[in-house]
Amino acid sequence: MTDVFATAAIRDRVLTSWTASPARFREDANAEEDLALGGYRDRLIVELAQNAADAAARAELPGRLRLTLRDQSEEGAVLVAANTGAPLTPAGVESLATLRASAKRDDATTAVGRFGVGFAAVLAVTDDPIILSRNGSVRFSREDTAALVADVPQLAEELRRRDGHVPILRLPFEADGEPPDGFETAVLLPLRDEGAADLVRRLLAEVDDTLLLALPQLEAVEIDIDGEVRELEGALDRWHVQSTADEFTTHERERLLANRPTEERSRPYWSVLWALPHDATTNVPRTVHAPTPTDEPLSLPALLLATFPLDPTRRHVADGPLTDRLVEEAATAYAELLRIRAKAGDDVLRLVPTGLPAGALDGRLREAILAQLPTTPILRAAEDDAPLQPRDAVVVDGADRALVGMLAHVIGGLVRATRTDKPALDALGVRRLPLDEVVDQLAAIAESRPPSWWQETYAAMADSVNDPLTRESLGALPVPLADGRVVRGARGLLLPGADLPAEALSTLGPYGLRVVHPDAAHETLERLGAIVASPRALLEDGALRAAVGDSPDADDPEAVAHAVLSIVDAAVRTDFLQPGDLTWLGYLALRDAAGDLTPANALVVPGSEAEAILDPDEVATVAADLVERFGPAAMEAAGVARTLGLVTADDVPLDVLPDDLADLADIEDWVAAVAELGAMAGEVSAVRDLDFVSDDAWPRALALFGANPTLRRALVQPVRVVGASGEVTDVLSYTAWWLRQNVTVAGHADPEADSVLVELLEPAPDWLADLDPEVRRALGLVRTVADLDADDAARVLDRLADPDRPVEAATVLRLWAQLGELTAVPDGAPPTVRVLDADGNTVVVDSADAVVVDAPMWLQRTDLGGHIVALGRAADVLGDLLDVPLASEVAAGKLADDGVPTPVPDLVRALAPGVPDTWWEHEELLVDDVEVDWWVTPDDRPHAATPEGLARALAWAADDWPARHLIATALVEPDRAAELLLDAAFDPRD
Incomplete structure (x- = not known):
């Protein structure tokens, strides 16, 4: 094996320097350890990639780096970093073995590394790094370095102190092997332990485009972890x-x-x-x-x-x-x-x-x-999307994208921005324009923009007004009106609906009717305080009422009339405006059939019921073309009569009537009659124009009350009057009161009246029979005694006491029974009264010669005077009504003797369980020295002198007067007991 990189020479040189100065050995060991454990502890992949990039730069070729991690079981995991580019050089080896002496010194324009220490990053995971290159290979080894150092006596003690830790990268050793095909250099790193393997796996997983961008000399990086390959390239894309x-x-x-x-x-x-x-x-x-x-x-x-x-x-x-x-x-x-x-x-x-x-x-x-x-210029102008420098830009606080689009042509330099953009815009120093200043700028151009532009602007503000602060800033927003004016602020303006004619709104503008122009109307204005102007809302606006009041003197009264009527017509169709809801509309000046201006409430619809029943000297007919254009319903809602009209008011103080009621005929007299009962009336619904009904039209007029539920209600429903202490009294309605005063049918006998009253009262006209009973009763017709008022009651009593009027006993008995229901009492009692004489015939006597018989035993006392027969409350009422005493008030009712106590037969007690057990028998029964057949004392003791009298006494004492006949039979025919008991089984009992 050839020592290509003179590694032996490098080792000798380094060992010589350490031997001569053991402190140098210690210094190198500390420096390397600092790098491995400190600054380079997690830079392994970056440093390997950086060396690959430097190699590619030196070769002036695009670089490729392949990082392969394999777990070789018993031998442990190995990381291989193979790269293209310039191969390893002797200068590179010397640089690796020399701290802070980079071999890239002469590669000033290409090299990334600058300190010659980056390779120390491998020591974080390995003790035996190997570099294989086409020019030769080199390795470093902790174990081999430690062995050489241990052989140097001068270093042995320091090695012992360092527990065998040596500077691994100072002593290179020869190595065999070549890089993989296609690569010039490969770094082999046998990983120290499982912890090192975990670190490598994490660092490989973190590799991304950032590495390619930081090292542009690398064209691609391939990462292979146990066969799973990931490749990075084309980061610039x-x-x-x-x-x-x-x-x-x-x-x-x-x-x-x-x-x-x-x-x-x-x-x-x-x-x-x-x-x-x-x-x-x-x-x-x-x-x-x-x-x-x-x-x-x-x-x-x-x-x-x-x-x-x-x-x-x-x-x-x-x-x-x-x-x-x-x-x-x-x-x-x-x-x-x-x-x-x-x-x-x-x-x-x-x-x-x-x-x-x-x-x-x-x-x-x-x-x-x-x-x-x-x-x-990093911003875009909202107007034309042109580049804009932030110092020239403007943003509007609270304006969303839509609003900015509308304002772009008004405010120069305006840019779009969201709420989240605020920090960035502030950092750029972009000028902020508050919405209230924008509103002022809009006011300056208000006259030059058509209403449709304003509608688009309001639509763009729809989302912005959700913020309460934004709504406040828009408080003075310009708004075009239907009459051509532009006002500041939406609050209180009226938003027209689709049913409102623009011409009418324009006509009424001079009267202060502030209606938004239809082409500008938008729901945003409603959220800023405008009111949705339904036709009804317009009618209730004070400006329209002023126009109605001014209509007779207007420059063009017909234009005003048409404008008001068109709104009334829309209100009738959409808001269910009813006749009488707004009575002041009756002052609207309209043309009549003769072409004269007349208040609507003095006009009638041609061909209507009102025209048929109202006096033509009091009312005129409205012009036919107005009816044709706006319809009868609109005319009636405006106050023109189609039938009898109504006025209604709630919670009416009786001392100060509202105008709607104050104009009613004779209303003061009705108020005077009811004010004694209280100071406040609840709902008052009254029929107007009754005084205009022609005398011969009453049958037709009164028929309207039966056909029209609203008119009927105003007639028949009482008015509730509340007193000062909260007491409530129901009184006759104004309409019923007026009709009773002015239509002479009150006090007449109703077609369905009791026959007793028919005999004593004038019959009602035949045409009233077609009206329903409640209407007839409200008109004052009398069906029962309870319907009699004080005057009617006095009239009945006078006729009853007329000696020339024949009255049957049966009639007078029924009348006496019904008079107990009378509620209205005449002021004085009649001087004569009709009574029953001893023979049961009716005769007229002075009231002083009459008594009220309120119990059947007093019928035996013919010595007391003529009898007026009644029971219970009716007896009391008749006594007061006729100023006649009760029989018990003029006689003591004293018995001459006590009689003999006698048991009541069992059969009688079985038939009438309520009878006493004892009765008192008399040979002759005298009461106040007057002989009678029977009597019952105040302590309910029955006395009798005859069988028939005993039956009556027992029935009265038992409070079972109808049983007297059954008792009489049982007393006289006791052998019929079984029959009587069987029949009695079916008698109703309490």
């Missing part, structure tokens, strides 16, 4: 790269490299490369590469490879003027990269430095970059 390089002038070398090591000063070149991945998901190392990885953190989302000067560990960039110069060059290159990418259409704001720096060098880079970018 996957990255956007911006690079620059140059050689320092002599003056620059003296200034910039003065504090650098001697051999580094001999290579006066520099280079900077920035790389951005095409795929945003590609992981970008966040460390500075010089050009291989350092420990200097980098916050920018791009790969930086630059020839920064490094400290001896090759982990950190060294401070000094050279670093300062390269920072500036890196900033210039970065700005150029962003310019190119922006021109290509990329959004580069994500690449602008923001936030806090990751380290000292990162901070200097960011500062230098931010000094360059404001004058670099």
Whole structure:
């Protein structure tokens, strides 16, 4: 084996130096150990790739590197790094065996390594590295080196102290073998242990495009791990790269490299490369590469490879003027990269430095970059997409992309930006324009833009107004109105719906109706405070009411009328506007059939019920062409009568009536009648124009109440009046009250009235029979005694006491029973009353000669006067109504003797369970010295002098008056007990 690289000579020379100075041995061992365990502990793959790149550069050929890891079981794992390019040279071997003496000294323009110590990285995983080359091979060995050192007495003690650890890479040994076919050099690294194998696997897995970008001399890197192959090539196809390089002038070398090591000063070149991945998901190392990885953190989302000067560990960039110069060059290159990418259409704001720096060098880079970018055209103008320098750009706070697009033609230099872009734009010093200032600029051009442009602008603001602060800034936004004006601020404006005619809105504008122009209307304005102007909302606007009030004196009253009617028509169709909802519309001046201007509420629709029933001297007919154009429903909603009209109000204070009610005929009299019961009325719904009904039209007019549910309700439903203490009273509606006062049918007998009342009251006109009972009752027709008011009741009593009017006993008995239901009492009692005499006939007597008989036993007392028969409450009511005493009030009802106690027969008690067990028998029963057949004392003791009287006494005492006949039968015919009991089984019992 030929010693091609004179390894023996190198070993002898190194051993001689160590023998002469054992401290040198110790120094070399410490230095190598520091490199292996410190600065180069995880740079194995990078250093192997760097050597491959240097070999390719020396050969001036594209380099290839193949990294193969094989687990050779008993022998352990082996890493092989085979590369193309220039083979190993004797100078290279000597460099490997000499710390900090690189063989690349003369390769100033190509070599990457600069210290001659990178190969020490292999010691992190192996003790026996081997280099095979076409020119020869060399190996290093911890064991062989230790053996040679142990033979030197001067070094033996130091070797013992170091526990056998020696500087492996100082003593080369001859080696046999050749690199794989196709490669010039191969580094074989038998891995020390499993931990070393794990480290190699991790480092191989981390190899990516960054290695190819850092070492451009390498065309491809192949990684083979136990047969699984991964190949890297064509990195430039996957990255956007911006690079620059140059050689320092002599003056620059003296200034910039003065504090650098001697051999580094001999290579006066520099280079900077920035790389951005095409795929945003590609992981970008966040460390500075010089050009291989350092420990200097980098916050920018791009790969930086630059020839920064490094400290001896090759982990950190060294401070000094050279670093300062390269920072500036890196900033210039970065700005150029962003310019190119922006021109290509990329959004580069994500690449602008923001936030806090990751380290000292990162901070200097960011500062230098931010000094360059404001004058670099990296933004795109929103107006024409032209390149724009940040210092010339403007962003609008709170404006999204759509809004920016609308404002681009108004604000020069405007750029699009999102909320996430704010930090980058602030870092670039882009001027911010608050939205309120934008609003002022828009106001300056408001008159020059058509309404449709404003609608597009509002649409662009749709998302922006979600932010409360943005809404506040837009508070004075210009808004074009339907009448041609432009106002500031959307709050309170009316947004027209599709059903609103533009001509009408324009006509009503001078009255203060602030309606947004239909071509400018957009929902954004609603969110800024505008009100959706349904036709109903427009009608309720004070400006339209003012137009109605001014319509008789307007310059063009017909135009105002048409405008209002068109809105009313839309409200009828879309908002269910009903007649009477807005009574003030009745003051709208309209043309009548004669061409004169007349308030709508004094007009009727031709051919309508209103025209048929209302007095033509009081109302006129509206012009037919208005009805034809706007329709009868719109005319009626505007106050023109088609039928009887309504006015309605809620919570009406009776001391101050609202205008809608105040115009009703005789309303003051109705209020005076009900105000005694309370101060506030609930819902008041009243029929108007009753005083305009023609005298001969009442049958037809009243028929409307039966056909129209709304009119009917206003008539028949009472009004609830609330008193000062909260008490509630239902009173007659205004409509019913007025009709009773003015249509002479009140107090007449209803067609369905009780026959008793028919005999005593005037019959109602026949045409009223077609009305429903509730309407007739509200009109004052009397169907039952309960329907009588005080006047009607007085009239009935007067007629009842008329001696010339024949009245049957059956009639008067029924009437007395019903008068107990009377609620309205006349002011005074009649002087004469109709009573029953001793023979059961009706006669008229002075009220002083009459008594109210409220129990059947008093019927035996004909000595007390004529009888008025009633029971319970009816007796009390009749007594008060006729000013006649009860019989019990004018007689003591005292029995002459107690009688004989006698048991009540069992049969009677079985038939009438409520009868007492005992009754008192009398030969002659005298009460107040008047002979009677039976009596029941206040303590419910029955007394009797006859069988029939006993039956009555027992039934009355048992509070079972209908049983008197059954009891009488049982007393007289006890042998019929079985029959009577069987029949009684079917009697209803409580």
